[in-house]
Amino acid sequence: MDQVRIIEVKQSVFADNDKRAAELRGELKARGIFLLNLMSAPGSGKTTTLTRTVELLKDEMKIGVMEADIDSDVDARTMAAAGVKSIQLHTGGMCHLDADMTRQGLDELVDGDVELAILENVGNLVCPAEFDTGAVKNAAILSVPEGDDKPLKYPLMFQVCDVVLVNKIDVAPYFDFDLDKCREYIKMRNPKAVVIPICAKTGEGVEQWADWLREQVAAWRS
Amino acid sequence: MDQVRIIEVKQSVFADNDKRAAELRGELKARGIFLLNLMSAPGSGKTTTLTRTVELLKDEMKIGVMEADIDSDVDARTMAAAGVKSIQLHTGGMCHLDADMTRQGLDELVDGDVELAILENVGNLVCPAEFDTGAVKNAAILSVPEGDDKPLKYPLMFQVCDVVLVNKIDVAPYFDFDLDKCREYIKMRNPKAVVIPICAKTGEGVEQWADWLREQVAAWRS
Numbered sequence: 001m002d003q004v005r006i007i008e009v010k011q012s013v014f015a016d017n018d019k020r021a022a023e024l025r026g027e028l029k030a031r032g033i034f035l036l037n038l039m040s041a042p043g044s045g046k047t048t049t050l051t052r053t054v055e056l057l058k059d060e061m062k063i064g065v066m067e068a069d070i071d072s073d074v075d076a077r078t079m080a081a082a083g084v085k086s087i088q089l090h091t092g093g094m095c096h097l098d099a100d101m102t103r104q105g106l107d108e109l110v111d112g113d114v115e116l117a118i119l120e121n122v123g124n125l126v127c128p129a130e131f132d133t134g135a136v137k138n139a140a141i142l143s144v145p146e147g148d149d150k151p152l153k154y155p156l157m158f159q160v161c162d163v164v165l166v167n168k169i170d171v172a173p174y175f176d177f178d179l180d181k182c183r184e185y186i187k188m189r190n191p192k193a194v195v196i197p198i199c200a201k202t203g204e205g206v207e208q209w210a211d212w213l214r215e216q217v218a219a220w221r222s
Numbered sequence: 223m224d225q226v227r228i229i230e231v232k233q234s235v236f237a238d239n240d241k242r243a244a245e246l247r248g249e250l251k252a253r254g255i256f257l258l259n260l261m262s263a264p265g266s267g268k269t270t271t272l273t274r275t276v277e278l279l280k281d282e283m284k285i286g287v288m289e290a291d292i293d294s295d296v297d298a299r300t301m302a303a304a305g306v307k308s309i310q311l312h313t314g315g316m317c318h319l320d321a322d323m324t325r326q327g328l329d330e331l332v333d334g335d336v337e338l339a340i341l342e343n344v345g346n347l348v349c350p351a352e353f354d355t356g357a358v359k360n361a362a363i364l365s366v367p368e369g370d371d372k373p374l375k376y377p378l379m380f381q382v383c384d385v386v387l388v389n390k391i392d393v394a395p396y397f398d399f400d401l402d403k404c405r406e407y408i409k410m411r412n413p414k415a416v417v418i419p420i421c422a423k424t425g426e427g428v429e430q431w432a433d434w435l436r437e438q439v440a441a442w443r444s
Contacts, residue, residue: 041264042347043368072374095348125264126317126346145367146265152294174393
């Protein structure tokens with residue numbers, strides 16, 4: 001628990017992020033590494049969701065996790081305790097990760113044996129959506145207490161996501177949250193997005209999410 | 223309700239944001255306008271808090287609200303329904319407001335009779351903290367479902383805030399949220415920050431927040 005590695009990632013000097021992201025994706029394909037970019041607002045439950053995900057998948061595939069934060073190493077410690085290889089990326093105040101920052105993290109994380117690499121992006125519903133990290137798939141978490149109207153206010157995040165996990169579904173009775181309306185707003189932004197309601201705390205719905213991830217990893221590595 | 227004004231604010235071409243923010247603050251002082259910058263993550267309850275605040279203060283002072291969002295006009299409609307002058311600022315994808323964008327909003331909002339102007343910043347715990355908007359005071363909302371560790375992960379937001387409202391305190395029994403720990407983390411970042419637990423939905427604690435605001439406005443305008 002005391003040996004969490006902290007990497008200070010530097011913002012890329014390269015303006016052509018899209019090109020570098022595509023290059024990184026090509027390399028990942030060649031090496032058989034599936035990279036998932038997990039995004040959400042602060043406190044939506046990214047780390048708890050990853051802990052559950054790792055519990056379900058760690059005996060089937062080799063997993064490595066990169067925890068991006070402006071400061072602290074609490075998330076990397078949590079993931080290490082969950083039994084997977086984990087490093088903390090410090091962004092030096094930056095509000096997102098780009099492809100080059102992601103590559104710096106992967107270089108430290110992967111030593112030949114990772115099949116599923118997960119990037120937990122900085123908690124932010126705006127900026128991370130603007131930068132292709134080189135990930136194979138993008139996932140976003142929207143938690144019930146944030147409200148069902150978030151796809152209206154943060155359009156790009158929902159446009160770039162392949163899958164949206166609606167987390168903290170257990171507390172729905174205590175909030176004015178309409179799941180049907182939320183689905184409708186997500187579909188407005190992105191008709192192809194898969195929507196999975198979950199409760200990372202209790203594990204509800206996480207099996208369905210793990211199934212989705214299994215399929216994606218298998219398709220990428222085939 | 224149908225006449226919500228939407229202003230497309232453009233990012234400043236001026237690199238010297240701090241200087242322009244100080245100039246704006248000087249003008250506000252001369253004109254007797256108190257500008258509050260309200261920041262938080264998405265879905266922390268900024269608009270609901272403002273609705274409550276306006277209920278308590280609108281008979282005492284003239285209030286105008288600027289609702290900044292990347293898209294949609296739902297918040298400005300809510301504020302207009304609460305009975306105050308309200309405009310929607312669209313940031314064109316930008317994740318924060320700077321002093322010049324704030325001035326563009328104020329030019330539309332203020333026609334000589336606003337004593338308290340409130341800027342509801344873009345929902346984002348990272349970038350808005352980096353840009354002085356010219357506001358007299360900065361407030362942040364941290365809601366219980368986000369977790370008590372947020373001051374550890376988003377240090378700058380808590381450093382630049384004069385007051386932190388801990389919202390959704392009514393659902394604390396359903397989350398692992400330690401208010402004492404949260405206060406301790408906030409004080410770590412900013413020993414001077416005032417911390418006020420509230421529930422914007424029920425109104426709990428909002429009177430204390432309104433008192434704080436009354437004092438600040440009176441001091442600024444004296």
